[in-house]
Amino acid sequence: MTVPVSSLEVGRARSSTPRPANLALVLRTVCTADVLPSRADVAAATGMTRATAARLADDLVAGGLLDEVEATPSGRRGRPATPLAPGSRVVALGLQADAGLLAGRVLDLRGRVVGERVEPGDLRGSDPAATLARLGTLAADLLGGLPEGTRVAGAGLALPGIVDGGTGVLLRAPNLGWSDVCPADLLTPRLPGGLDPVPGNEADLAARTVAETAPGRPGPHRDFVYLSGQIGIGGATVLDGRVMCGSSGWAGEMGHVCVDPDGPPCRCGSTGCLEQYAGRDALLAAAGLPRGTAPAELARRAAGGDPAARAAVAGAARALGVALAGVLNVLDVPVVVLGGHLGELAGLLRPALEEHLGRRVLSARWRRPRVEAAPGAPAAGATGAALRALADVVDDPARWLGAH
Amino acid sequence: MTVPVSSLEVGRARSSTPRPANLALVLRTVCTADVLPSRADVAAATGMTRATAARLADDLVAGGLLDEVEATPSGRRGRPATPLAPGSRVVALGLQADAGLLAGRVLDLRGRVVGERVEPGDLRGSDPAATLARLGTLAADLLGGLPEGTRVAGAGLALPGIVDGGTGVLLRAPNLGWSDVCPADLLTPRLPGGLDPVPGNEADLAARTVAETAPGRPGPHRDFVYLSGQIGIGGATVLDGRVMCGSSGWAGEMGHVCVDPDGPPCRCGSTGCLEQYAGRDALLAAAGLPRGTAPAELARRAAGGDPAARAAVAGAARALGVALAGVLNVLDVPVVVLGGHLGELAGLLRPALEEHLGRRVLSARWRRPRVEAAPGAPAAGATGAALRALADVVDDPARWLGAH
DNA sequence: GGATTTTGTTTCGGACTAAAACATAATGCA
DNA sequence: TGCATTATGTTTTAGTCCGAAACAAAATCC
Numbered sequence: 132m133t134v135p136v137s138s139l140e141v142g143r144a145r146s147s148t149p150r151p152a153n154l155a156l157v158l159r160t161v162c163t164a165d166v167l168p169s170r171a172d173v174a175a176a177t178g179m180t181r182a183t184a185a186r187l188a189d190d191l192v193a194g195g196l197l198d199e200v201e202a203t204p205s206g207r208r209g210r211p212a213t214p215l216a217p218g219s220r221v222v223a224l225g226l227q228a229d230a231g232l233l234a235g236r237v238l239d240l241r242g243r244v245v246g247e248r249v250e251p252g253d254l255r256g257s258d259p260a261a262t263l264a265r266l267g268t269l270a271a272d273l274l275g276g277l278p279e280g281t282r283v284a285g286a287g288l289a290l291p292g293i294v295d296g297g298t299g300v301l302l303r304a305p306n307l308g309w310s311d312v313c314p315a316d317l318l319t320p321r322l323p324g325g326l327d328p329v330p331g332n333e334a335d336l337a338a339r340t341v342a343e344t345a346p347g348r349p350g351p352h353r354d355f356v357y358l359s360g361q362i363g364i365g366g367a368t369v370l371d372g373r374v375m376c377g378s379s380g381w382a383g384e385m386g387h388v389c390v391d392p393d394g395p396p397c398r399c400g401s402t403g404c405l406e407q408y409a410g411r412d413a414l415l416a417a418a419g420l421p422r423g424t425a426p427a428e429l430a431r432r433a434a435g436g437d438p439a440a441r442a443a444v445a446g447a448a449r450a451l452g453v454a455l456a457g458v459l460n461v462l463d464v465p466v467v468v469l470g471g472h473l474g475e476l477a478g479l480l481r482p483a484l485e486e487h488l489g490r491r492v493l494s495a496r497w498r499r500p501r502v503e504a505a506p507g508a509p510a511a512g513a514t515g516a517a518l519r520a521l522a523d524v525v526d527d528p529a530r531w532l533g534a535h
Numbered sequence: 536m537t538v539p540v541s542s543l544e545v546g547r548a549r550s551s552t553p554r555p556a557n558l559a560l561v562l563r564t565v566c567t568a569d570v571l572p573s574r575a576d577v578a579a580a581t582g583m584t585r586a587t588a589a590r591l592a593d594d595l596v597a598g599g600l601l602d603e604v605e606a607t608p609s610g611r612r613g614r615p616a617t618p619l620a621p622g623s624r625v626v627a628l629g630l631q632a633d634a635g636l637l638a639g640r641v642l643d644l645r646g647r648v649v650g651e652r653v654e655p656g657d658l659r660g661s662d663p664a665a666t667l668a669r670l671g672t673l674a675a676d677l678l679g680g681l682p683e684g685t686r687v688a689g690a691g692l693a694l695p696g697i698v699d700g701g702t703g704v705l706l707r708a709p710n711l712g713w714s715d716v717c718p719a720d721l722l723t724p725r726l727p728g729g730l731d732p733v734p735g736n737e738a739d740l741a742a743r744t745v746a747e748t749a750p751g752r753p754g755p756h757r758d759f760v761y762l763s764g765q766i767g768i769g770g771a772t773v774l775d776g777r778v779m780c781g782s783s784g785w786a787g788e789m790g791h792v793c794v795d796p797d798g799p800p801c802r803c804g805s806t807g808c809l810e811q812y813a814g815r816d817a818l819l820a821a822a823g824l825p826r827g828t829a830p831a832e833l834a835r836r837a838a839g840g841d842p843a844a845r846a847a848v849a850g851a852a853r854a855l856g857v858a859l860a861g862v863l864n865v866l867d868v869p870v871v872v873l874g875g876h877l878g879e880l881a882g883l884l885r886p887a888l889e890e891h892l893g894r895r896v897l898s899a900r901w902r903r904p905r906v907e908a909a910p911g912a913p914a915a916g917a918t919g920a921a922l923r924a925l926a927d928v929v930d931d932p933a934r935w936l937g938a939h
Numbered sequence: 940g941g942a943t944t945t946t947g948t949t950t951c952g953g954a955c956t957a958a959a960a961c962a963t964a965a966t967g968c969a
Numbered sequence: 970t971g972c973a974t975t976a977t978g979t980t981t982t983a984g985t986c987c988g989a990a991a992c993a994a995a996a997t998c999c
Contacts, residue, residue, distance in 0.1 A: 150956095153955090169977070170978065182956080182959095207976080208967075210978075378867055388864055390793075392795060393795075456792075458861070462786050551956060551985095553985095554985080573947090583988085587987055589947060609996095612996065613944040617946085
């Protein structure tokens with residue numbers, strides 16, 4: 132090679148044979164289906180021949196990525212079909228370290244929880260090494276309790292902060308008080324089999340649980356904005372079913388969208404950030420409640436007619452309306468999903484928020500933006516982390532089959 | 536099929552053979568390369584065998600999608616290579632109807648302009664049918680002037696408004712005063728060969744000219760926000776090199792991001808929209824200039840030290856800073872590209888705007904957002920529309936070869 | 940002028956799929 | 970009970986397309 136083919140880097144998807152893509156297509160078809168499909172159903176859905184679909188399915192069954200399920204008598208004529216299901220012995224581990232808990236959750240390819248452990252505790256200002264060691268022990272216990280024959284496809288770790296996509300370093304997690312932590316170094320030695328959890332932002336991963344209800348299975352919305360009310364406010368944008376992490380993992384800092392340039396100063400150095408109006412502490416302060424109060428208590432008071440609580444919620448709704456309208460105008464996303472404490476207040480926020488959005492979003496007269504509460508599962512980030520790891524398998528089953 | 540395979544719609548990329556993907560890979564490799572590559576270079580860049588790359592390239596040459604170019608003596612040892620170039624006889628037509636002009640531009644696969652016609656004129660409040668008829672005549676003339684043997688791969692139409700992605704109906708174009716116009720009905724009958732221009736938003740298509748300097752050739756930035764200063768302010772977001780059109784084509788309404796909820800009312804029904812601070816009319820009014828003044832005149836005055844002009848620019852920079860910081864915080868995009876009248880003022884806006892962004896964008900301390908001016912080509916939307924049509928060919932050359 | 944080097948082509952074998960025939964296992968009906 | 974019918978899953982055969990290796994072509998080097 133004498134010519135300097137410098138920028139000739141184009142498509143890395145250089146699969147010389149169609150097989151990997153077709154394996155992925157078959158697996159994804161089974162994952163997506165509402166009812167467990169037979170080989171013939173897969174053939175019909177993908178357009179392949181029954182022969183081809185069956186061959187591919189056979190290989191996936193042999194590799195454990197698909198299971199043959201007992202046929203239920205259908206009463207229909209003809210040879211009874213053998214339903215296929217995503218393999219139940221291929222699982223992934225999702226971990227989460229947050230200001231208020233440590234959690235681990237194991238999901239199988241069908242999206243079922245096959246193992247779970249949650250340890251509440253105040254981890255603000257904790258030592259990263261000690262905390263991650265605890266998490267490592269928790270994870271090892273969890274993995275040890277899995278049934279014989281289970282194979283762990285990968286692991287992920289949800290963290291409430293900004294993770295550098297390239298190096299996997301947690302640059303800054305204000306709620307934990309951590310910065311420049313490399314979780315892989317501290318966690319991997321404690322896990323069996325050299326399992327290396329991929330760190331990611333908690334809001335991004337929680338948003339994934341809305342975008343994808345089980346591995347390979349699209350959730351209720353393809354496009355939405357996810358807003359996660361923690362101590363601060365994080366979030367994520369999902370476009371075309373993909374969580375947008377930004378060109379370097381910084382996306383989703385919705386808490387620092389400006390609501391009023393003349394508003395109160397924010398710890399980020401700017402002024403009038405959304406967090407100053409709808410963050411947990413700001414909400415509680417506006418309602419005249421002490422800092423540690425549970426958001427549910429605020430919701431109870433507002434629902435009960437407490438004027439200060441109602442005013443706090445109304446203020447938050449207005450601020451959210453201003454900030455989210457901007458996002459919706461820029462991205463044309465029809466749905467806002469509220470999680471964390473904002474999810475708990477969703478019922479109270481929705482009417483005012485939807486009204487604000489209806490006024491400020493340009494496309495609202497054609498399609499009114501909707502506001503929903505995220506399913507209030509605890510430690511959604513852990514679930515999302517496991518889903519992300521399983522998505523690697525679903526997206527390229529050939530690699531998994533090759534590695535046995 | 537007795538089972539209702541309702542939602543079994545998964546991968547439409549049902550290419551049973553690897554050939555279409557490999558044809559696309561070869562074509563894209565040639566389009567992307569800095570120097571015209573030989574068959575052997577393509578093989579090296581893609582990882583295919585020389586035999587395979589040559590076979591695929593031969594088919595693309597036979598179909599006119601690649602040209603064999605005269606070899607320049609390189610002085611190197613060995614058999615001289617035959618450089619390959621994107622086919623120069625495959626072209627696409629880009630059209631644009633704007634408040635100030637009608638334009639048509641023909642681009643070939645190499646991204647060269649092989650035909651162009653621009654007709655200035657005030658089209659505000661014009662009759663859609665009459666104006667589109669004029670545009671059709673312009674387009675037919677343009678196509679008639681093409682050299683013998685040229686094949687038109689497709690056409691696009693840039694419009695300053697919101698286009699429904701599904702139906703291709705222009706729902707609303709405030710600057711033209713049009714609404715609910717179906718350009719295809721009015722335009723296609725006037726074009727030869729049943730050519731059917733695909734309508735699209737002008738800002739989206741102008742952004743494409745930044746994302747893609749020639750068909751299949753990535754531009755200077757993969758991720759950026761494009762802001763188009765027309766009478767109002769439109770824009771587009773480019774993520775991963777793809778223009779984000781939103782789930783129904785409404786994305787990019789950056790002009791109506793809220794800068795100050797207590798600000799002046801906007802014609803959209805909201806208050807304090809960016810357009811009220813940095814729109815063309817707002818800027819001119821703030822500078823004490825009459826409405827029709829050219830933005831260049833404002834720039835001249837501000838550069839010359841005129842206090843009113845300087846204040847107007849400073850106010851616009853501040854408003855842009857507030858609005859864009861929100862977008863950048865949500866999407867983690869490192870670059871803002873200014874087009875239209877904002878592009879003309881970019882030199883004056885940049886210092887203050889970058890300073891505002893540095894303060895309000897959370898990731899700025901790690902990577903400071905940059906502000907750039909778009910290359911000030913007239914009727915960039917027409918170029919983008921042609922590029923979009925050519926992208927269809929580059930993304931799936933097999934279809935083009937099949938259709939002859 | 941022959942060795943060397945690089946490009947492009949041809950030939951052959953292998954991976955994979957489509958098409959069609961076949962085997963299997965149920966229901967429906969006399 | 971027995972046979973036609975119907976749907977699923979498997980086997981066989983032919984065709985497409987890629988990789989490997991040998992070969993042909995066209996230049997430079999010595």
